Amino acid sequence: MMNFSGKSVYKGIAMGKVLLLDKGGEQVKRTHIDDIEAEKKRLEEAIENGKSQLQQLYEKAVKEVGEASAAIFEVHQMMMEDEDYLDAIHNMIESEQINAEFAVAQTGDNFSDMFAAMDDEYMRARSADIKDISNRIVDNLLGKAGMSGDSMEPSIIVADDLSPSETVQMDKEKILAFVTVHGSTNSHTAILARMMNIPALIGVPMNLEEIHSGMVAIVDGVNGEVIFEPDQETCLTAMNKIKDQEEQRLLLESLKGQETITKGGRKIHLYANIGSVSDVGYVLENDAEGIGLFRSEFLYLGRDDFPTEEEQFNAYKTVAQTMGNKKVIIRTLDIGADKQVDYFNLPKEENPAMGYRAIRICLTQTDIFKTQLRALFRAAVYGNISIMYPMIISVNEVRKIKAVVAEVEKELKELGIDYKIPEQGIMIETPAAVLMGDDLAKEVDFFSIGTNDLTQYTLAIDRQNNTLDAFFDSHHPAILKMIQMVVESAHKAGIWAGICGELGADPELTEKFVEMGVDELSVSPSMVLKLRKMIRDMSTTTPDFGR
Amino acid sequence: MKSFDYVITDEVGIHARPAGLLVKEAKKYASKITIKKGEKGAEATKLMALMGLGVKKDDTVTVEVAGDDEDQAVEAIQAFFQQNF
Numbered sequence: 001m002m003n004f005s006g007k008s009v010y011k012g013i014a015m016g017k018v019l020l021l022d023k024g025g026e027q028v029k030r031t032h033i034d035d036i037e038a039e040k041k042r043l044e045e046a047i048e049n050g051k052s053q054l055q056q057l058y059e060k061a062v063k064e065v066g067e068a069s070a071a072i073f074e075v076h077q078m079m080m081e082d083e084d085y086l087d088a089i090h091n092m093i094e095s096e097q098i099n100a101e102f103a104v105a106q107t108g109d110n111f112s113d114m115f116a117a118m119d120d121e122y123m124r125a126r127s128a129d130i131k132d133i134s135n136r137i138v139d140n141l142l143g144k145a146g147m148s149g150d151s152m153e154p155s156i157i158v159a160d161d162l163s164p165s166e167t168v169q170m171d172k173e174k175i176l177a178f179v180t181v182h183g184s185t186n187s188h189t190a191i192l193a194r195m196m197n198i199p200a201l202i203g204v205p206m207n208l209e210e211i212h213s214g215m216v217a218i219v220d221g222v223n224g225e226v227i228f229e230p231d232q233e234t235c236l237t238a239m240n241k242i243k244d245q246e247e248q249r250l251l252l253e254s255l256k257g258q259e260t261i262t263k264g265g266r267k268i269h270l271y272a273n274i275g276s277v278s279d280v281g282y283v284l285e286n287d288a289e290g291i292g293l294f295r296s297e298f299l300y301l302g303r304d305d306f307p308t309e310e311e312q313f314n315a316y317k318t319v320a321q322t323m324g325n326k327k328v329i330i331r332t333l334d335i336g337a338d339k340q341v342d343y344f345n346l347p348k349e350e351n352p353a354m355g356y357r358a359i360r361i362c363l364t365q366t367d368i369f370k371t372q373l374r375a376l377f378r379a380a381v382y383g384n385i386s387i388m389y390p391m392i393i394s395v396n397e398v399r400k401i402k403a404v405v406a407e408v409e410k411e412l413k414e415l416g417i418d419y420k421i422p423e424q425g426i427m428i429e430t431p432a433a434v435l436m437g438d439d440l441a442k443e444v445d446f447f448s449i450g451t452n453d454l455t456q457y458t459l460a461i462d463r464q465n466n467t468l469d470a471f472f473d474s475h476h477p478a479i480l481k482m483i484q485m486v487v488e489s490a491h492k493a494g495i496w497a498g499i500c501g502e503l504g505a506d507p508e509l510t511e512k513f514v515e516m517g518v519d520e521l522s523v524s525p526s527m528v529l530k531l532r533k534m535i536r537d538m539s540t541t542t543p544d545f546g547r
Numbered sequence: 548m549k550s551f552d553y554v555i556t557d558e559v560g561i562h563a564r565p566a567g568l569l570v571k572e573a574k575k576y577a578s579k580i581t582i583k584k585g586e587k588g589a590e591a592t593k594l595m596a597l598m599g600l601g602v603k604k605d606d607t608v609t610v611e612v613a614g615d616d617e618d619q620a621v622e623a624i625q626a627f628f629q630q631n632f
Contacts, residue, residue, distance in 0.1 A: 071564050078567035079567075079595065082596075084595055115598070122559050123599075130595070
């Protein structure tokens, strides 16, 4: 039995087999072989299998994320056919009489080192592709199942770290839990785990060399613990906990269709945050009353060029139609800072979190902004869409936005295109916006507090830096005071105020927020029913703000 | 032997995907097609070598085509460069 503690990002329990995602760190053993031809034949088969796996991945990706993002798998296939690469492997097998695994790993390292040494950033990044294809061939030679096959059984994913794209690539149905050595509680992987109701532990000080795929493990998100190769007694305890968890889940299920209202009669609008069209399923499954934050930048990530107006229009329209008359609040583009996209050609910045991002890009490169607004106004005809603008610091910015909105409206009108100008609000996520709340409230239809950025700017703590987690206090009184100020500013001007950051899902603060007069909470879909239960158990009588 | 010079206008230069397409195109011809950037050269049928040239925007490359079908090949490769790089 091996126990490790880590930081839990979703309080659930899971038990199952480990799938170790090793990014090339594993040492391939060098062995002497006698039959060179047989070894070459093994290599041949491993490569053929690799190519057909990549073809399958390519087809899957085309369906799920589109041609442009899927192209990487096509490139991987081509790399596997590269003459120099194949010649180098064959030469090693022949001249040194060594096993194919070692020849592939060694050649992969040599080629990827060559790319890593280039002075071009794009080409340096290709060294990872070469490692990737080499690992795939080695895995095939060793008979290891990758993440790609449909045959994968539901597993506990163990890795050094996971990038957002890796997390996205996985089949969500087959992930029991995430356990990583690195990562921060605010990383995208953590956010994704919360959204998918998947137990996840990060910052786990485990030695990956002692862990193998196929080991049984228990991930206990409640105690922040992972146990590898548990004994029978521990397994039994875990199974009981899983049973309790299931019962709790069923209890929450019974809250579906119920109103989110305190015993004292105060109604809260309980919405969900989503990052892609496919997440709408989670929203409906968890019975959220609307979408309080649709992160539109996911339409821009993981591709080579800007999404067209039609692509955006279709995505917004699909969500709006699926949600029927429920509110769908779409946040305009929030690229920059930790979300970088190559084709935006954003300059490197010393301090990207405080740099050229979000509304600052939109108000500078207005053509990008106008395309998105046109798509939004057209989609607004099909449902209950609201628009929200991120990273606002001044009234002047809101006026500039209004000028762009007016231009777009004029163009649509002249072209005779069907459109609707929906309700428009702003994110309150800078201390400046909090302090200017009274003035901003007169200009917009609603406020939505983005607690992640508001906290990082107020406390001057970088949320991507996990060494600062010890200094980070999400319950800092300064933040709570700011939220109170925002709610007061909003109500004074007769508009509503909500919270769409991670803090909105913090059960320890829910009652406080309700008492402060917060009108709307938008949280991960998986938190919706838990919060509904908490709110229904409260006695708060603060009058419901008329909306 | 035929040859032509070409100035790369694509933002990221000869990057992975179009390089892969170039390999496919080059394999259609019997001629030996070489892409040269300064001292370095790579056969157009070798993806990693091509990428290893590190050809960037505004770089000038020389394309040399030698073989029985060099007339058709040089024409096709030139058109390919104009379309993709």
